[in-house]
Amino acid sequence: MTAFPGVRLHVVSGKGGTGKTTVAGALALALATGGRKVLLTEVEDRGGLAQLFDTARMGYAEHRLAAAPGGGEVNGLAVDPEQALLEYLETFYKLRRAGSALKRIGAVDFATTVAPGMRDVLLTGKVMEATRRSGPGGRPVYDAVVLDAPPTGRIARFLNVNAEVAGLAKVGPIHGHAQQVMSVIASPLTAVHLVTLLEEMPVQETVDGVADLRAAGLRVGGIFVNMVRPALLPAKALVAARNGTLGTESLAKTLEGVGVPAGALPGLLVEAREHAERVQLESAERAELARLDLPTAELPLLSEAVDVGALYQLAEQLREQLIA
Amino acid sequence: MTASKLDVDALIDDPRTRVIVCCGSGGVGKTTTAAALALRAAERGRQTVVLTIDPARRLAQSMGLTELDNTPRAVAGADGDLDAMMLDMKRTFDDIVLAHSDAARAQQILANPFYQSLSSSFSGTQEYMAMEKLGQLRATGAWDLIVVDTPPSRSALDFLDAPKRLGTFLDGRLIRLLIVPAKAGGRAYLKVISAGVGMVTSVLTKILGAQVLKDVSLFVTALETMFGGFRERADNTYALLKAPGTAFLVEAAPERDALREAAYFVERLSQERMPLAGLVLNRVHRSAVPSLSAERTVAAAEELAGRRGAATAEGVLRLHADRMVVAARERRLFERFTAAHPAVAVAEVAARSTDVHDLDGLRAVGADLAS
Incomplete structure (x- = not known):
């Protein structure tokens, strides 16, 4: 994407409820458009991607989720910490068989649930492996990898595996592995995007998240403002709606002229006032985001539920705003 | 329902x-x-x-x-x-x-x-x-x-x-296993545990490193005595x-x-x-205004579209239609x-x-x- 030159790993985070999985899906489609091959990964065992693309729940194997316009394709992978651990043991120690013994005594549980730094390094390690994987002739297998990541409140910690693991393992193989993961995540190959709504808490979390990421030495990519309401009233009317002076005789007349009963007017004015208050709030939040001075894309609020068709539309809007 | x-x-x-x-x-x-x-x-x-x-x-x-x-x-x-x-x-x-x-x-x-x-x-x-x-x-x-x-x-x-x-x-069993070395004060524990467990411990040591294993062990031992x-x-x-x-x-x-x-x-x-x-x-x-349907409102807004001086009225209607669609969904x-x-x-x-x-x-x- 021209807004993020050189980035191969796109990490998408955001506060819960902001639609980050949807944005990650749309971003993957946008990146795949025009014949590129993209891997979309999730790490939280929710089956969110399968649901988004309306396919069967994904196992621990990469498979095709959707075709993108112009011959591209989006593949999906649900990274599971247990599988990632067994794969890690196999790759580095040829120890796949020891896995079941470890599992029996709870060592796998330990590594994947109780020692959070361990789990995170396994998850990010798998994503890093996919990002760096190359096929015949040394060409990367995936042109880009998109990660539907943990929420903003946890993202810096999740990605900063080096710091997390350094406390636990100052030397040794896990430490070495963490450093390798960091060499990709903290490099120009990776950008972290934050999804937000134009509401107080998500914007606050976004601002805090940007600071956290930067403090951890990670590169912040873009801000994706989701569920933006269209501006339906002229600017002057917005002010009047807030002040309660919108209900003029001429408005009443115009509405009556198109068959709207006069009795509906007070209710319509209430709705207009609420909309105007909302727009005012949104513009304050938008100004707050603008201070971050980062590439920003806006996605509209869809009045119908997000289906696969809508996802393609959102992808197109991302392309227009970020690749223009 | x-x-x-x-x-x-x-x-x-x-x-x-x-x-x-x-x-x-x-x-x-x-x-x-x-x-x-x-x-x-x-x-x-x-x-x-x-x-x-x-x-x-x-x-x-x-x-x-x-x-x-x-x-x-x-x-x-x-x-x-x-x-x-x-x-x-x-x-x-x-x-x-x-x-x-x-x-x-x-x-x-x-x-x-x-x-x-x-x-x-x-x-x-x-x-x-x-x-x-x-x-x-x-x-x-x-x-x-x-x-x-x-x-x-x-x-x-x-x-x-x-x-x-x-x-x-x-x-769990891992904890039991890890507690042993700390209690036994070091290497002696190898004698008291079975060979199978010994294999697992050596794998853990290989992967995690001895220091990590020792930290974990001390940690769970401390927790154990604390909580009973x-x-x-x-x-x-x-x-x-x-x-x-x-x-x-x-x-x-x-x-x-x-x-x-x-x-x-x-x-x-x-x-x-x-x-x-x-x-x-x-x-x-x-x-x-729940009685005014989305369809009817959109039709009225369409009628106003592009008409001079009707932008506000059209906007008010489109707002309402949106609201009705969202509410229905x-x-x-x-x-x-x-x-x-x-x-x-x-x-x-x-x-x-x-x-x-x-x-x-x-x-x-x-x-x-x-x-």
């Missing part, structure tokens, strides 16, 4: 209701509802404390929660007996350590890297500490109603599973949630993902025989939920055009909940 109405005032007025747990997936408005319920209960005469996890800054300020100090404080401006506190997860964990072990051992635990990782991570510990704090508040007997907000988990179920998972782990069975503690917490007087409110917004999480949670609570009071459906869009999604769970009582809270960040705002939400 219409769901039965949840009588919120009956719930909070009933002196037998001692604990209300607000749960649901992240971003559905749990914290605001918990605060609004607590304020309403206090203003209706209950001695109430609200335990919040991660409130928006201005909402926290409105309740006087300017510092994260893990201590309940009176909320100035509440017309009743209301205390509020924010959970400090690490501090709650530290307090347990300090309360249950001598100073030297406590310092050893607090300095252990595994303890630091576990006590400040979000996965499980926060849920566990929220329940721990709830138990502590309940034990003081200083309040007759405790309202708890739960951590912003991706999955509502984390909150029920985390305490058990932590308990099971700390009671972590599982018991987790079980007690679980029992508190099942005790009479506890009521669960599952929260959702009228969106697909949030309702799906809510459905899981409702099913899980019923499996575990935990008392579900009902569902709170937040951010419901309602129209002020929300209704459809929610009907699916009620069809699957017809016995769950429901309270709805209307979507607000601005954020709630003062007590009046909370009162309005509370009134909406009870209406």
Whole structure:
């Protein structure tokens, strides 16, 4: 994407409820458009991607989720910490068989649930492996990898595996592995995007998240403002709606002229006032985001539920705003 | 199918209701509802404390929660007996350590890297500490109603599973295995364990490194002596949630993902025989003119499109049509939920055009909940 030159790993985070999985899906489609091959990964065992693309729940194997316009394709992978651990043991120690013994005594549980730094390094390690994987002739297998990541409140910690693991393992193989993961995540190959709504808490979390990421030495990519309401009233009317002076005789007349009963007017004015208050709030939040001075894309609020068709539309809007 | 109405005032007025747990997936408005319920209960005469996890800054300020100090404080401006506190997860964990072990051992635990990782991570510990704090508040007997907000988990179920998972782990075979070397004081342990276990230990050493294994070992040994069975503690917490007087409110917004999480949670609570009071459906869009259909409104707006001086009228109509479409979609999604769970009582809270960040705002939400 021209807004993020050189980035191969796109990490998408955001506060819960902001639609980050949807944005990650749309971003993957946008990146795949025009014949590129993209891997979309999730790490939280929710089956969110399968649901988004309306396919069967994904196992621990990469498979095709959707075709993108112009011959591209989006593949999906649900990274599971247990599988990632067994794969890690196999790759580095040829120890796949020891896995079941470890599992029996709870060592796998330990590594994947109780020692959070361990789990995170396994998850990010798998994503890093996919990002760096190359096929015949040394060409990367995936042109880009998109990660539907943990929420903003946890993202810096999740990605900063080096710091997390350094406390636990100052030397040794896990430490070495963490450093390798960091060499990709903290490099120009990776950008972290934050999804937000134009509401107080998500914007606050976004601002805090940007600071956290930067403090951890990670590169912040873009801000994706989701569920933006269209501006339906002229600017002057917005002010009047807030002040309660919108209900003029001429408005009443115009509405009556198109068959709207006069009795509906007070209710319509209430709705207009609420909309105007909302727009005012949104513009304050938008100004707050603008201070971050980062590439920003806006996605509209869809009045119908997000289906696969809508996802393609959102992808197109991302392309227009970020690749223009 | 219409769901039965949840009588919120009956719930909070009933002196037998001692604990209300607000749960649901992240971003559905749990914290605001918990605060609004607590304020309403206090203003209706209950001695109430609200335990919040991660409130928006201005909402926290409105309740006087300017510092994260893990201590309940009176909320100035509440017309009743209301205390509020924010959970400090690490501090709650530290307090347990300090309360249950001598100073030297406590310092050893607090300095252990595994303890630091576990006590400040979000996965499980926060849920566990929220329940721990709830138990502590309940034990003081200083309040007759405790309202708890739960951590912003991706999955509502984390909150029920985390305490058990932590308990099971700390009671598990790995722990037994790791405790041995520290107790036996070093290498001698190899003699007392079986060859199979020895293989596993050598694998662990190979992967983690000897220092890590030693840290883990010291950590769990310290915890072990401190708690005398972590599982018991987790079980007690679980029992508190099942005790009479506890009521669960599952929260959702009228969106697909949030309702799906809510459905899981409702099913899980019923499996575990935990008392579900009902569902709170937040951010419901309602129209002020429900009789004017979306189709008719769009037709009228089309007629005005491009006409001079009619932009405002057209905009007003399009706003209304949008609102009707959203309301209809929300209704459809929610009907699916009620069809699957017809016995769950429901309270709805209307979507607000601005954020709630003062007590009046909370009162309005509370009134909406009870209406």
